[in-house]
Amino acid sequence: MGIPHPEVALILRNSQAIDFSYLVQPGDFFSVYPHLYNLKLPTAKSLLSKYPAKPKFILDVHLGKLARYLRRFGFDTAYRNDYQDQEIVEQAVRDKRIILSRDLGLLMRKKVKWAKFIWHDDPQVQLKEVFLRFNLDQYYPGQESRCVNCNSKLIEIKKEEIIERLEPKTKKYFEKFKYCQQCDKIYWKGSHFEETEELLD
Numbered sequence: 001m002g003i004p005h006p007e008v009a010l011i012l013r014n015s016q017a018i019d020f021s022y023l024v025q026p027g028d029f030f031s032v033y034p035h036l037y038n039l040k041l042p043t044a045k046s047l048l049s050k051y052p053a054k055p056k057f058i059l060d061v062h063l064g065k066l067a068r069y070l071r072r073f074g075f076d077t078a079y080r081n082d083y084q085d086q087e088i089v090e091q092a093v094r095d096k097r098i099i100l101s102r103d104l105g106l107l108m109r110k111k112v113k114w115a116k117f118i119w120h121d122d123p124q125v126q127l128k129e130v131f132l133r134f135n136l137d138q139y140y141p142g143q144e145s146r147c148v149n150c151n152s153k154l155i156e157i158k159k160e161e162i163i164e165r166l167e168p169k170t171k172k173y174f175e176k177f178k179y180c181q182q183c184d185k186i187y188w189k190g191s192h193f194e195e196t197e198e199l200l201d
């Protein structure tokens with residue numbers, strides 16, 4: 001049949017499930033199915049490799065906004081706006097990351113094991129695509145978050161430790177803060193967490 005396609009979950013030949021190694025014969029009749037959100041395929045029949053743990057991602061250069069969203073939700077998301085395609089594939093293999101991309105050619109490279117083609121332009125809809133496809137709500141505990149800039153895990157920090165750095169209004173209205181050790185950046189409810197909850201809704 002050819003090279004695995006990241007959005008093809010099932011191929012039936014005359015009603016029998018086959019894989020991409022099948023050689024097409026005259027008279028064959030095929031039905032091709034995408035990932036179906038409300039139907040669980042028997043694992044043995046699915047052509048999409050199931051990711052075995054909490055998903056980790058690597059995103060192509062066009063998906064910067066989506067990368068920031070995934071980090072807000074605490075998902076380990078590698079992204080740079082100057083990635084070369086080869087680098088993305090190599091890092092995905094090395095770190096066992098799922099590649100998200102709008103470039104089908106990239107996703108159909110031989111070494112790629114876990115991938116999703118991103119269909120939509122709007123980053124919020126893209127986020128929904130990814131949530132649905134990889135069941136991310138089961139992995140989002142509602143607490144964890146990563147720095148949108150650098151992907152480091154945010155740590156809780158006491159207000160008194162950073163109070164001198166806060167703007168007067170922030171000082172007055174907010175009590176809970178998180179901190180990125182890498183970027184030396186402070187996050188608080190309102191700047192980061194509330195918007196995350198809104199997105200989730």
Ligand SMILES: [Zn+2]
Nearest residue numbers: 147150180183
């Ligand atoms: Zn950071």
